[in-house]
Amino acid sequence: MGINGKKILVTGADGFIGSHLVEGLLDKGCQVRAFVFYNSFNSWGWLDTLPKDILDKLDVFAGDIRDPNGVRNAMQGAEMVFHLAALIGIPFSYYSPDSYIDTNIKGTLNVLQAARDTRCEKALITSTSEVYGTAQYVPIDENHPFQGQSPYSATKIGADRIAESFYRSFKTPVTIVRPFNTYGPRQSARAVIPTIITQLLSGTEEIKLGSLHPTRDFNYVKDTVNGFIAIAESDKTIGEEINISSQQEISIGQLAREIIDQINPRATIISEDTRIRPEKSEVERLLGSNEKICRLTEWQPEYTLKQGIQKTIDWFRDEGNLRRYKWDVYNV
Numbered sequence: 001m002g003i004n005g006k007k008i009l010v011t012g013a014d015g016f017i018g019s020h021l022v023e024g025l026l027d028k029g030c031q032v033r034a035f036v037f038y039n040s041f042n043s044w045g046w047l048d049t050l051p052k053d054i055l056d057k058l059d060v061f062a063g064d065i066r067d068p069n070g071v072r073n074a075m076q077g078a079e080m081v082f083h084l085a086a087l088i089g090i091p092f093s094y095y096s097p098d099s100y101i102d103t104n105i106k107g108t109l110n111v112l113q114a115a116r117d118t119r120c121e122k123a124l125i126t127s128t129s130e131v132y133g134t135a136q137y138v139p140i141d142e143n144h145p146f147q148g149q150s151p152y153s154a155t156k157i158g159a160d161r162i163a164e165s166f167y168r169s170f171k172t173p174v175t176i177v178r179p180f181n182t183y184g185p186r187q188s189a190r191a192v193i194p195t196i197i198t199q200l201l202s203g204t205e206e207i208k209l210g211s212l213h214p215t216r217d218f219n220y221v222k223d224t225v226n227g228f229i230a231i232a233e234s235d236k237t238i239g240e241e242i243n244i245s246s247q248q249e250i251s252i253g254q255l256a257r258e259i260i261d262q263i264n265p266r267a268t269i270i271s272e273d274t275r276i277r278p279e280k281s282e283v284e285r286l287l288g289s290n291e292k293i294c295r296l297t298e299w300q301p302e303y304t305l306k307q308g309i310q311k312t313i314d315w316f317r318d319e320g321n322l323r324r325y326k327w328d329v330y331n332v
Helices: 016-027 045-049 068-075 090-095 097-118 151-170 192-201 221-233 252-263 291-296 305-317
Strands: 007-011 031-037 059-063 080-083 122-126 174-179 181-183 206-209 218-220 241-244 268-271
Touching: 007 016, 007 068, 016 031, 016 045, 016 080, 016 221, 031 045, 031 068, 059 068, 068 097, 080 097, 080 221, 090 097, 090 151, 097 122, 097 151, 122 151, 122 221, 151 174, 174 221, 181 221, 181 305, 192 206, 192 252, 192 305, 206 252, 218 221, 218 305, 221 241, 221 291, 241 291, 252 268, 252 305
Parallel strands: 007 031, 007 080, 031 059, 080 122, 122 174, 174 241, 181 218, 206 268
Antiparallel strands: none
């Protein structure tokens, strides 16, 4: 199924992955409606940083994913929806779990209801590798058990299962897209890679982090976006849950050393208790299988971790970009 010329709604278009996905869809010739979070500043998030010629191609819809009426209005005329709007910070979910239920579960329900009512051709619901919890076996394929090790991951499990139920109960053309840890330009400071880079570029030689031993499977954001698009274009993906993963793992400590070596080899690492997750909440190991996405689509990862990190560092070296980050404040 080609997507050139398709009318597509992207929720969470103002966010990190969403803004990159908007660019990727425009490059494919899609007509994109960007659903952004309404606010009194009239901010469109990361979309505000895009060139005017790109913004001029967008239909921007300001609303709230928790509002079913607004979501239904945004869905009018859309042939596909890529649902990325979510609360994603794990530490913040310890403080405010109610807001995660309202946004991640009820927000997803609103998208599914609207997709069903408008009979859209495909609804891609964004999941997260956090739904798997600590790996019980590796590489983690889509049959791996789920384990809610944080309120955030529990709400994403709930959202995924509601999405599955709409496919099974109403034949809504749903695909659950499950990226492993995505990084790159525009990522929020609550994620580990921007945390390391911004501290280093600020000139400090003591990098403050949480646990250093857990491992993660990192995707450069362009690979993640290409994965979303490949899944949308395939005729084999409806009703499926599909990982987007590099099928490579690295510990947080090793990752930090890789970034330190590229910016300031003299820097050292300090593990702070305030940044460490509760013991039973920490996901110790994530290493995803990408066999399914490679089998059902033509997707292949294009960036090595070293290449992606270098591109990310280059973006942060721009003073205008770095200024957006409060490197000396722990962002939960």
